[in-house]
Amino acid sequence: MLSNFIVTNQKLVVISDDSQNLPFERFFDRYVKMWLREQGKLDNLLDLCNIKALSIKDLSNTVETRKSPEPFTVILPSLTKLLQIDDPRNIIQFINSLKKSSSVRQVFLLSTTTLIPHELSFMPTFLEHMAQIVVSVTKDDLSILSRQSGGSVTRKSYTYKIDGKEMLVKQLKALVIKKEEEVKPVEHPFKIKLEEEEMLARNAVKLPYEKTSEADIIYTPDADDDFDEEDPDEDLYI
Numbered sequence: 001m002l003s004n005f006i007v008t009n010q011k012l013v014v015i016s017d018d019s020q021n022l023p024f025e026r027f028f029d030r031y032v033k034m035w036l037r038e039q040g041k042l043d044n045l046l047d048l049c050n051i052k053a054l055s056i057k058d059l060s061n062t063v064e065t066r067k068s069p070e071p072f073t074v075i076l077p078s079l080t081k082l083l084q085i086d087d088p089r090n091i092i093q094f095i096n097s098l099k100k101s102s103s104v105r106q107v108f109l110l111s112t113t114t115l116i117p118h119e120l121s122f123m124p125t126f127l128e129h130m131a132q133i134v135v136s137v138t139k140d141d142l143s144i145l146s147r148q149s150g151g152s153v154t155r156k157s158y159t160y161k162i163d164g165k166e167m168l169v170k171q172l173k174a175l176v177i178k179k180e181e182e183v184k185p186v187e188h189p190f191k192i193k194l195e196e197e198e199m200l201a202r203n204a205v206k207l208p209y210e211k212t213s214e215a216d217i218i219y220t221p222d223a224d225d226d227f228d229e230e231d232p233d234e235d236l237y238i
Helices: 024-038 056-064 080-085 088-100 122-128 196-205
Strands: 012-017 045-047 070-074 104-112 132-136 139-148 150-161 166-178
Touching: 012 088, 012 122, 024 045, 024 070, 024 104, 056 088, 080 088, 080 104, 080 122, 088 104, 088 122, 104 122, 122 139
Parallel strands: 012 104, 012 132, 045 070, 070 104
Antiparallel strands: 132 139, 139 150, 150 166
């Protein structure tokens, strides 16, 4: 079952749909509820797909006012719908706040790439970079990219078929891509420190206003130069 691979303790799950033949955009929350039910985690759920929200702030208020003794799962409206009510910056900040919230167990987001406007085509890639699990669905197969807390990244490929309301998957291959080092938070938007080699290179550059040495001025007269035999400074006694 597909739910075995995506209903886990990893926080953000992005479903990237490029299949053009699956009804994810219309029934995404139904698929997620089916996966949660299969794993016995349907009891504590906040479905935001059908909430009439005018902005990201409305969705954020709904999350903040939910009172639950245990962490809950959040199903977000599709990225297509989020972009219709707010700008990318607010969307990213909202999703990032859900990732950091101790009250949230897992977050599911659908990104239908063919429905994203061209000028916002960076958003699916950006959100996939934020996610711990990315499920990429094409017409013929799907892949699951999983980022572990230790830094390892794995990608598993599957074939799938729809059997009634269930998506059946069969693994083709698994690949450990790499181990990523933890990225330290950026403290400044630009580099303010120089490495030793950079410092030496900078000091070796002579600026135009720097006087490097004493030198005499050598003038070679031209044949057409007009010389005045009288000394114009004779009365200055110099």
